[in-house]
Amino acid sequence: MRRHLLWLPLAGFLALLAIVAGGLWRPVDPTVRSALIGQHLPDFTLPPLVPGKPGLSSATMRGQGPRLLNIFASWCVPCIVEAPQLMRLRAAGIPIDAIAIRDTTPAVQSFLRRLGDPYARIGDDRASAVQLSLGSSGVPETFLIDGDGRVVRQYVGDIRPDQVAVIVAEVKALR
Amino acid sequence: MLAEAGLAALWLAAALAVLQLLLAALALRRSEEALAAVRPVAIVQGALVIAAMAMLVAVFWRSDMSVALVAANSHSAKPWLYKVAGAWGNHEGSMLLWVMILGLAGGAVAWLERRLDERTLVATLGAQALIALGFYAFLLFASNPFARLDPAPPDGAGLNPLLQDPGLAFHPPTLYAGYVGLSVAFSFAVGALVTRDVGRDFARAMRPWVLGAWIFLTLGITAGSYWAYYELGWGGWWFWDPVENASLMPWLAATALLHSVTVLATRDGLRAWTVMLAVVAFSMSMLGTFLVRSGILTSVHAFAVDPRRGAFILVLLALYIGGALALFAARVGTVRQGTMFDPVSREGGLVANNLLLSVILGIVLIGTLYPLVAAGFGVQLSVGPPFFNKAAGPVALALVVVMAAGPLLRWRRDAVQAVVVRATWPIAIAAFAFAGLVVFAMPIGVLPLLGLTLAAGLAMASVAPLWGRNLRRTPLFIWGMVVAHLGIAVSLAGMACDAAFTTERLIALRPGEATRVGPFRVTLDGLSPRVADNWSAVQARLTVERDGTKRVLFPQSRTFTDPPTTTSESAIATLADGQLYTVLGAADGQGRWQLRLWWKPFVTLIWLGGMLVALGGALSLIGRLRPRRRTAEAWA
Numbered sequence: 159m160r161r162h163l164l165w166l167p168l169a170g171f172l173a174l175l176a177i178v179a180g181g182l183w184r185p186v187d188p189t190v191r192s193a194l195i196g197q198h199l200p201d202f203t204l205p206p207l208v209p210g211k212p213g214l215s216s217a218t219m220r221g222q223g224p225r226l227l228n229i230f231a232s233w234c235v236p237c238i239v240e241a242p243q244l245m246r247l248r249a250a251g252i253p254i255d256a257i258a259i260r261d262t263t264p265a266v267q268s269f270l271r272r273l274g275d276p277y278a279r280i281g282d283d284r285a286s287a288v289q290l291s292l293g294s295s296g297v298p299e300t301f302l303i304d305g306d307g308r309v310v311r312q313y314v315g316d317i318r319p320d321q322v323a324v325i326v327a328e329v330k331a332l333r
Numbered sequence: 334m335l336a337e338a339g340l341a342a343l344w345l346a347a348a349l350a351v352l353q354l355l356l357a358a359l360a361l362r363r364s365e366e367a368l369a370a371v372r373p374v375a376i377v378q379g380a381l382v383i384a385a386m387a388m389l390v391a392v393f394w395r396s397d398m399s400v401a402l403v404a405a406n407s408h409s410a411k412p413w414l415y416k417v418a419g420a421w422g423n424h425e426g427s428m429l430l431w432v433m434i435l436g437l438a439g440g441a442v443a444w445l446e447r448r449l450d451e452r453t454l455v456a457t458l459g460a461q462a463l464i465a466l467g468f469y470a471f472l473l474f475a476s477n478p479f480a481r482l483d484p485a486p487p488d489g490a491g492l493n494p495l496l497q498d499p500g501l502a503f504h505p506p507t508l509y510a511g512y513v514g515l516s517v518a519f520s521f522a523v524g525a526l527v528t529r530d531v532g533r534d535f536a537r538a539m540r541p542w543v544l545g546a547w548i549f550l551t552l553g554i555t556a557g558s559y560w561a562y563y564e565l566g567w568g569g570w571w572f573w574d575p576v577e578n579a580s581l582m583p584w585l586a587a588t589a590l591l592h593s594v595t596v597l598a599t600r601d602g603l604r605a606w607t608v609m610l611a612v613v614a615f616s617m618s619m620l621g622t623f624l625v626r627s628g629i630l631t632s633v634h635a636f637a638v639d640p641r642r643g644a645f646i647l648v649l650l651a652l653y654i655g656g657a658l659a660l661f662a663a664r665v666g667t668v669r670q671g672t673m674f675d676p677v678s679r680e681g682g683l684v685a686n687n688l689l690l691s692v693i694l695g696i697v698l699i700g701t702l703y704p705l706v707a708a709g710f711g712v713q714l715s716v717g718p719p720f721f722n723k724a725a726g727p728v729a730l731a732l733v734v735v736m737a738a739g740p741l742l743r744w745r746r747d748a749v750q751a752v753v754v755r756a757t758w759p760i761a762i763a764a765f766a767f768a769g770l771v772v773f774a775m776p777i778g779v780l781p782l783l784g785l786t787l788a789a790g791l792a793m794a795s796v797a798p799l800w801g802r803n804l805r806r807t808p809l810f811i812w813g814m815v816v817a818h819l820g821i822a823v824s825l826a827g828m829a830c831d832a833a834f835t836t837e838r839l840i841a842l843r844p845g846e847a848t849r850v851g852p853f854r855v856t857l858d859g860l861s862p863r864v865a866d867n868w869s870a871v872q873a874r875l876t877v878e879r880d881g882t883k884r885v886l887f888p889q890s891r892t893f894t895d896p897p898t899t900t901s902e903s904a905i906a907t908l909a910d911g912q913l914y915t916v917l918g919a920a921d922g923q924g925r926w927q928l929r930l931w932w933k934p935f936v937t938l939i940w941l942g943g944m945l946v947a948l949g950g951a952l953s954l955i956g957r958l959r960p961r962r963r964t965a966e967a968w969a
Contacts (some may be wrong), residue, residue: 168658181705182643
């Protein structure tokens with residue numbers, strides 16, 4: 159009996175080794191999981207930024223079917239890279255609302271003129287306050303919102319061309 | 334040429350390690366020639382790997398950009414200290430440093446160790462060769478520090494600016510000396526298991542190595558803690574970061590080993606346990622190396638990470654530690670039982686110390702690895718101070734009580750009543766401190782209150798072994814124990830004061846405005862730009878005033894250009910009764926600047942205590958290495 163106990167340290171060590179090896183060979187998942195997933199959007203109301211385009215509030219994002227909420231800025235280079243993908247998503251019939259971070263009216267107008275305008279509404283978030291309450295740490299980021307105003311998914315960084323079809327399918331699945 | 338010479342030295346050293354291993358195996362089969370050859374081979378192997386490290390330092394010194402490692406990590410215009418330190422400020426170089434210390438230690442054992450039975454020593458050197466061989470393979474096949482670059486670039490990429498701190502020159506060698514020193518204890522344990530010769534000679538031969546490694550670990554942890562405190566600008570001194578834990582775990586195991594080896598050397602007890610701890614202590618340093626080098630845990634220490642290298646170290650870990658534990662299980666049952674002792678005795682106190690240290694080690698290990706386990710089940714989480722402080726804090730306080738009582742106990746057998754009588758003064762001092770704190774300092778938290786109370790009692794109990802002794806004739810290792818235990822009391826007092834009495838202020842000020850923090854009045858006099866070679870900064874001038882005495886502090890917010898990073902250079906006023914810690918934040922766009930101010934009474938005691946602990950270890954080591962006197966014999 160006592161002899162068997164002497165093998166316990168080795169067994170413990172092998173268990174430890176298994177845990178560590180598991181950690182080493184598990185593929186690294188770089189996805190940042192938002193704590194907001196499955197939750198309603200926090201309450202916010204943002205004024206319009208561009209003439210002729212309404213501002214954005216959390217109340218108006220409910221009951222209008224699934225949509226994307228894109229967080230962008232005219233001063234952000236990856237947002238320029240992302241613009242064509244957003245145009246394709248819009249062309250696929252997916253409504254996109256936006257929050258512009260720390261931006262000005264002329265800069266955004268010029269940005270939309272050059273790169274196209276996929277947005278239904280643009281809220282003006284001068285102080286990043288709403289961005290922070292959404293748990294977004296940078297631009298661009300995109301949230302997939304369901305018909306009840308709940309966050310389904312968060313895409314950190316620019317949407318790449320190969321993601322467009324996936325996102326279209328995800329939105330269709332929510333309808 | 335130098336790089337090729339270094340590589341050749343490394344290959345030769347590896348070949349000698351193979352020879353050393355074979356000779357040791359032959360010697361254990363009773364070949365007299367082989368027995369005589371093991372020691373010289375180990376010494377030459379050590380000399381060769383030191384030569385390889387010297388070659389690497391030389392190519393860094395000469396800024397030989399045709400060596401890939403130099404080109405990637407150095408720059409010809411760097412100050413000489415960072416050129417030299419750059420040799421180990423990267424993955425390959427630091428692994429070579431690791432192996433160099435291993436070779437140095439093996440050579441030193443071969444050269445100096447005369448007390449141990451020759452066959453056990455040879456088995457020890459064989460184990461040391463086996464460890465070295467794995468790391469030579471790692472260097473030569475997966476991390477060659479001497480690889481050439483063709484064509485050579487005109488100049489190097491430079492060293493990460495955050496690492497351009499004198500601390501870098503000393504921090505890794507200190508910690509590595511501690512990590513690798515424990516490999517010697519491991520090899521002694523394996524050697525003793527092979528020859529079934531676990532006894533007092535084994536413990537006496539191993540003790541200076543454990544003590545030496547432990548001193549280096551203590552210094553490395555103390556210095557690392559202070560470095561994080563002043564450099565990161567967060568005002569904390571310990572963050573339970575995985576890499577910090579990676580250095581704490583070997584220290585905990587080494588501390589336990591240090592005490593159990595004393596029981597073995599003095600009373601010939603705790604044989605199996607001491608062997609086990611020697612294996613565990615080195616396992617923890619290898620696990621630490623693995624965690625740091627594989628990057629499987631998220632940490633503030635951003636190392637270049639390569640899973641292939643992580644896998645290599647993991648295989649070495651599995652072979653060495655798994656092998657040692659299998660040997661332990663198969664052999665330790667045949668080791669004769671050591672001497673038994675009464676539960677209330679010095680030995681009993683040391684067993685309690687070992688158990689509590691092991692519990693803390695377990696808590697830290699579980700907390701550090703738990704995120705990995707959780708990730709296996711698809712849950713992402715991190716384990717931080719709320720867990721570690723709550724789980725390890727009470728155990729650590731219990732350990733302090735044992736620590737205070739231990740030196741007051743007699744070897745072999747003691748009476749509880751007699752111990753209580755001997756502990757009258759420490760208990761009285763602790764009670765006095767407790768009453769004083771409750772009356773004058775409340776409300777402070779429970780842990781800080783207990784911490785300060787116990788620190789007072791421990792400080793008194795630590796010096797108790799000196800009572801009634803002729804101080805000039807007291808053996809050095811007793812002084813070592815006294816100073817080290819006192820150091821823990823001092824450090825504990827610093828931690829408790831920091832937790833209990835720190836006042837913090839986060840405020841935005843316009844130039845000319847003032848605020849108060851603790852007993853200080855802090856005025857923001859103004860801001861000015863500062864420029865250096867590779868950074869620019871905004872520097873605030875703060876006037877700090879207490880009781881009419883003024884001081885001026887200059888905290889900076891620094892922006893490095895390549896790679897672009899912003900760092901806070903805190904400015905700290907060190908006073909006799911604590912530190913005022915100031916950090917400059919961002920401007921708010923309306924002419925105000927954020928300032929973060931902490932008044933931390935007696936926080937410096939934390940590191941002062943750490944240095945005392947290391948000093949105690951050094952005294953003890955000197956005392957053990959010096960020829961014994963009769964008084965020493967009576968106490969050993």
